[in-house]
Amino acid sequence: MKYRINQRTGDRISEIGIGSSYMYEAGTEEAVRALRAAYEGGINYFDLAAGHGSSFPIYGEALNDVRDRIFYQIHFGADYTSESYGWTLDPDTIMRSVEKQLNELRTDYIDYGFVHCLDSIADWNKYKDHGVYDRILELKKAGVVHHIGLSSHTPAVIQKVLDEAEIDMLMFSVNAAYDYGRGTYGKHADERTAVYQRCAKEGIGISVMKPFSGGQLLTAEQSPFGRKMNIYQCMRYALDRPGVLTVLPGAQSTAQVKELLAYEEQPEEVTDYSLISSFAPPKEEGKCVYCNHCAPCPAGLDIALINKYYDLAKSGDGMALIHYRNLEKQASDCIQCGHCDHRCPFGVHQSARMQEIAAWME
Secondary structure (H helix, E strand, O other): OOEEEOOOOOOEEEOEOEEOOOHHHHOHHHHHHHHHHHHHOOOOEEEOOOOEOOHHHHHHHHHHHHHHHOEEEEEEOEEOOOOEOEEOOOHHHHHHHHHHHHHHHOOOOEEEEEEOOOOOHHHHHHHHHOOHHHHHHHHHHOOOEEEEEEEOOOHHHHHHHHHHOOOOEEEEEOOHHHHOOOOOOOOOHHHHHHHHHHHHHHOOEEEEEOOOOOOHHHOOOOOOOOOOOOHHHHHHHHHOOOOEEEEOOEOOOHHHHHHHHHHHHOOHHHHOOHHHHHOOOHHHOOOOOOOOOOOOOOOOOOHHHHHHHHHHHHOOOHHHHHHHHOOOOOHHHOOOOOHHHHHOOOOOOHHHHHHHHHHHHO
16 A cells, blocks of 8 residues: 655555445445455555445454554534435534544544535635634534545635635545546536645645546446546546545445555556547646656656646646655756657647756755
8 A cells, every 4th residue: 555645744644545435335344344354455544425324333342452553534514413425514413423423433532623525605604704714613622533635526616615724634536537527527627627726736635536426437328538547547647637646436345445455566557647639628638637648758857747747837836846755856967859749638738848857846
C-alpha cells in the first residue's frame, strides 16, 4: 500500500480507502471479514457516510482493536437515529446521530468531522445559521473532533465553504465523466479543475467519492462516452488529480476488498487511462492530464509530474515550485527527441512545453 500525507494535518493516509455505503448488505460476519482484510492490506482510511445505521456496529467489531491506527470520516448531517440513512440540518438530530455512531463504533473521537453533503449555498447558510458548524468547532476545541472536512459535489459551494470555514479534507466526486462534462455532477469542468488546484495549493486533502461514476464508467452500455473503463483506470485517474490523497470505492465483500487492494500490483497497461482522449471534448486537446502515457522518457524525465507541478505553480502553489526544484530531472534536461510528442493521446507538444516550463520554473 502506498500512503500520502495530508499537508494540513500530517496524517499518513492510504491512497486506497473504503466507502461504506453498502458494506452492511454483506451481513455482519462477511462485512467484519472484509473490513479486517482491508486493514490488513494496508487500508487505514474509512468513510462512514453509510447507507444504513447497521454499518457502525460492524466497524466497531472489526476495527476496535486498531482504532488508533485508522482514520474515520464521520458526517455531521447524515442522520441514523432511525437506522435508515437520512439527511438533516437540525443540530439536535445531528448530535444524537453522531453520539449513536460513536457508541456503536466503540470510540470517543472523530478523526475527520465532516460538514455533510452541501450542494447549494443555501444549505451552507442554513448549516451555519442552525449552529451545526459551531457545534463541530466546539467538539474540535474539546478534542472530540480532530480535523474538519467538507463533503460536496458542487464547486461553487466548495469554494464558498473553503473561504469561510476551517477545512482540512474535502470529499469530492472525482472521475473522468464529471471532469469532462458528463453525468449528474459533470457541469463546470473548469470550476472542478480550480477546486483541485486550490486544494493542492492550500494543502487540503481530497478523499474521492464516486470514482466509477456510480458504476456507469465500468460498462460501455452505461458509460456516457459509450466506452468502458476498468476499476484500476478509474482509481488511477482520480489519484492523479491534484490534491487527491485517497480514493474511496465501495466494497461489500472480502473478494471486492481484495480486488481493490490489487490496484497496487497492476502493470502500467492495466491502469493506463489514456483512452479518455477519445472522448475528451475538443477544448481539452493539447492539455496534459498527467496520464503518463508518454513514459518512459529517454532522458529520464517524469513528464506527467513536471506538468502537474507547473500547472499548480502557475495557479499560485508555492510548494509545487519547491517540489519541482527537488526533482532529479527537470524540464531543462529535455533532449528534444520528440518521443513524448508522438505518444501523447491528447496532442500535447511536450517537447515545446518542456522549454516553456523550464523558462517559467527555473
